[in-house]
Amino acid sequence: VTLTAPVTEPGPGPSRTGARARPARSGRLQSLAASPSLRRLGILVAAGLVLAVMTGPAGTNAAPISGFTGSLKFPRLLWFLGLALVMFAIASIWHAFGEAATSRASRLRSSIVKLTAQRKVRLALDLAILAFGFIWVSWISPHDTWKGGVCIEVGCAFAAMELVVYLFESRSFRLARLGGYALVAVYGVLAWMHNPVSKYLNRIGAVPHERTLGTLLLWIALALAVLEGLLFLLAVVRGIVVPRSRRGLVTLAGVVLCTYGWLMWTRWHDWRAASRQSVAHWFASIHLLPHNHSAGLAVLAVGAIVLLSAVLWVGADLARASRRSRPETGRYEFTGITKQAKFAYGRTAITIAALLVALQWPLHMNAGVQSILTTQVAIYVLLAMGLNVVVGFAGLLDLGYVAFWAIGAYTAAYFTGALPIQPPFLLNPFWIIPFAIAAAMFAGVLLGTPTLRLRGDYLAIVTLGFGEIIEIVANNLAGVTGGPAGTPGVIPQFSFHLFSVKYDWTGTVLPYYYLILGVAVIFMVAFSFLEHSRVGRSWTAIREDEVAADSVGINALKYKVMAFSIGASTSGFAGVFLASQIQSLFPVDFVVQTSILILVFVIFGGMGSIAGAVIGAFFIQWLPQYLQLHSFRDYQLQDEFIYLGAMLVLLMIFRPQGIIPARRRRREILLTEEGVGHPESPGGPVRVTSFGETLPSDYGKLSLDEPGYVGPETE
């Protein structure tokens, strides 16, 4: 059995290593980004900073959830820096081997290439750094037994390094890597046998979060070793090679699972105790950052660090994306970073960073802000994502969107028995979610099927009327809805009891926040898949030119109803959250103004852009609340619509594609301004313009070279 597994990426794929594929025409910045050592140094410094922040000072305010009492001491910071250095050195050595082993020749002949003199020098340098780091660590770290301490530290270093290698390295030398894993595993077992981790950590007087961290890293290393071994076995025995891109995902999933598995394991008792309240509460209790008010700075720091890492990561990927292989010569040609690559990588990185901030943020806020974040921001984010499907993807202007929200909310109120009419059976809001989704979707189909045959502006009016009708009904049908005085009964909060799992979210806010966040992420992924599926393409076609779409066999009505009901069901879903969070419904919550507000989110962010909808909703909902919280001048919440209205007009004049435009949407707008498209389509041009005076201001902005341009030739 040869240990050289089959080539993971067939064909002349782009190499990430700097020396060989260093582009001839590379700019300075790009070569910097492509330089693996610098990249890694940046990442490691960032990691060290994260660690430093994680051990930041505990605030004086009582933490909302118990758990963290750490302090940042000078030696500890040095300890971590030393650790980072070690990690850096090992990663560099690793890299040198990997580079040597995975050059093109080696991939073709499955043999190891000798190290060049240059690489030898670098290797020596790396070794020196490693030694220095080891000395540093053993000098600084307050352990008493050499064996156990080094075991742990090497294990930690390996684990961290492996993470880095996995995340940032494209091809490493398999054999060496496997050896490394074996080493880690042996060290880990040794450490465990000689000096159980906890005992050792206790002896060195590690504070709890350091223990957490150290043990965590060890566990991750072990898990990775096992994983890599399995993948390797699979490759050798069955000839199945998991592609590198997938492997990254598998590994990431493995790491996450291990982390949470480990946390659950070690905190089993906490978990049992916490689960009586909620899972989310427990999740909140295991977060690794300090939570107090002064920790806003820490949040910012973490956000900045994550962004920095993201930028570095993105830079590396961009450098890779900017090279194109030339099969005929076997060389790489530097092509320059494409716009698409920038967009794709930038978005991924920022999404991850935003998610991390969203996870941590509410923990550092007081209860009032948490409540605002949940009921005033998170729910609206969900709504905006739903409306984005209707307005952004399908191009249907729905001005009665809130009606579906109301339907979802009142469905929840009905089944909890909070309305004057009693349901056949009582349910907790948690179990009503499917009912509410079904009800809203049904309403969407019922309203959509007849009205979606109409042209865009008629649809806007009909939906506006529908929204108004729902509000009037909620106000006047007091025998059913309780009228303007609100629902007579109190809608309970989420709770259920199933076997040993008990939820009871009475009086809490954060669990809702995390649940909505999770749901929002799922929707985000689902909608983005949907956008790029057959359905999404049909929506685009309908939006751009419905007549043409019809003529190529797209059932426009079907897809429009689909978009409408997907939006409606998202809204109904959000309605349950609203009902169970504010516990009593008033028709005034569902005025038509709110529909417009949600429309503003979508348009502000950029129609058809999921990230835009989320950011639009967050920004526009949070900013007024923030201004009010800090009593900015004499800002009044009810004045919001003045500014929002003005903003809509200004946006339409100066930036109709929104702040974070969907590329296709932007192109459509430009095309329309050139007169392309069907006049009856929502995205189509309006017939009357001014002739003979001025040309459209963006005339000529659209180049015919743009891929996919199908419009008429404009000489």
Add this chain to the structure above:
Amino acid sequence: MQCPSFLANNNLWVSLIVGGIANGFLYALIALGYTLVYGVLRLINFAHSEVFMAGGFGGLFAMRAILGTSSPAGFWAIWFMIVGIVAGAAAGGATAFVLERVAYRPLRKRNAPRLTYLISAIGASFFLFNLGGKEFGRITAFIPTPAVVQGNSFTLCGVGVESVWILTMVTALVLLIVLDTVVNRTKLGKGIRAVAQDAETASLMGVHIDRTIALTFVLGGLMGGAAGCLFGVQFGVIYTMGFVPGLKAFTAAVLGGIGNIRGAMIGGLMLGLVENIPLRWMSAEWQDVVAFGVLVALLLFRPTGLLGERLGREA
């Protein structure tokens, strides 16, 4: 006055029908704004309800300035009302003019997509009525009216017909006739019809398109503003007053065939009756639901309206 036999001793019917006709004239006035703009731009002017609101406030301030707390009686006092209506119309016209300049013309110059106009108009609408709320207060204000406009003027089949209804009907009739004349007999009207038919050709024939469109907005704004004042006399003036009448007037415009000027007048009257008559059997809160139900049904079954779309589009 001789009472038709089927209405004798049936006070409710009479009041519903007369009230419906009076409301219908209001709707007709507002609907004209929608129809005119639709005719030239093929767009629904979402902000027209705020033109209506501006008319209400214009009337309110003019009347307050003139009358203060006094309440002159006698028939000549009707002149005060006319001043108020003119002020309302002026305010409406000015608002519509600004609206066209700010929210429509830049987009027109850029040849923007249809959806963009709708959103821009919605934004303008929200800006205007919330600004009204902030500047003029968020409570209902009542227009001081001469005594002659308050109370019943005469009795019809046992029902008091309010004099404000008469005022509304007369004003609306006059304005409708004036507008019809303007559109059909004057050079401006010919320009409007030409732009509605074929803007490109019209511009070749020497019609100044920008000016024509602006004047179309202003014409609609004058009607809407006057209606706003008349509405304000009856129901008071508040910053949100435009929304529901605006939606109903749009229904009326569709009912008569949007783009069709005489259709809008007839549509307004019909809607006034259609939404009032069911009140025989249901309470007043449901009036709006009836109107919107009519709108939905209409769009489903006959989106071209009863008289068909016109003002330029053939057939």
